[in-house]
Amino acid sequence: MRRFLRSVAFAWAGVRASVRTEANMRLHLVAVVAVNAAGWLAGLSRTEWLAIVIAQGMVLGAELLNTAVEHVVDLASPGPHPLAKAAKDAAAGAVLVAAVMAVIVGLIVFGPHIVP
Numbered sequence: 001m002r003r004f005l006r007s008v009a010f011a012w013a014g015v016r017a018s019v020r021t022e023a024n025m026r027l028h029l030v031a032v033v034a035v036n037a038a039g040w041l042a043g044l045s046r047t048e049w050l051a052i053v054i055a056q057g058m059v060l061g062a063e064l065l066n067t068a069v070e071h072v073v074d075l076a077s078p079g080p081h082p083l084a085k086a087a088k089d090a091a092a093g094a095v096l097v098a099a100v101m102a103v104i105v106g107l108i109v110f111g112p113h114i115v116p
């Protein structure tokens with residue numbers, strides 16, 4: 001149990017570090033707060049919340065993995081290298097795909113609440 005709590009503490013430190021150093025992570029968190037407030041005001045159903053929460057988790061998770069990839073790439077290749085670029089661009093692409101899908105989920109969920 002102690003080992004598990006230590007792992008959670010390390011993981012939480014990783015989340016805090018990403019929020020501290022990554023402007024995009026802070027942007028995503030602002031979006032999460034705004035969307036959740038809008039969802040509360042719109043009185044979303046349980047199923048609609050499910051879609052929203054999963055979409056947000058995908059974006060935040062992708063952003064954390066992107067941060068991890070950036071750190072590892074900078075460690076392995078401090079100078080310019082085509083593979084470093086490919087790795088960073090692919091990781092950034094994962095965030096982009098998750099964010100675009102989250103916007104589509106938002107449109108599907110909030111659309112009928114805005115235009116009944």
Ligand SMILES: Nc1ncnc2c1ncn2[C@@H]1O[C@H](COP(=O)(O)OP(=O)(O)OP(=O)(O)O)[C@@H](O)[C@H]1O
Binds near residue numbers: 084085088089092
């Ligand atoms: N070591 C590297 N070698 C080659 N290209 C790189 C390297 N590091 C970053 N790049 C590329 O340069 C472009 C801009 O990267 P930049 O350093 O501005 O952002 P990042 O490191 O990807 O992320 P962040 O701005 O969050 O640190 C991207 O296409 C990225 O893939």
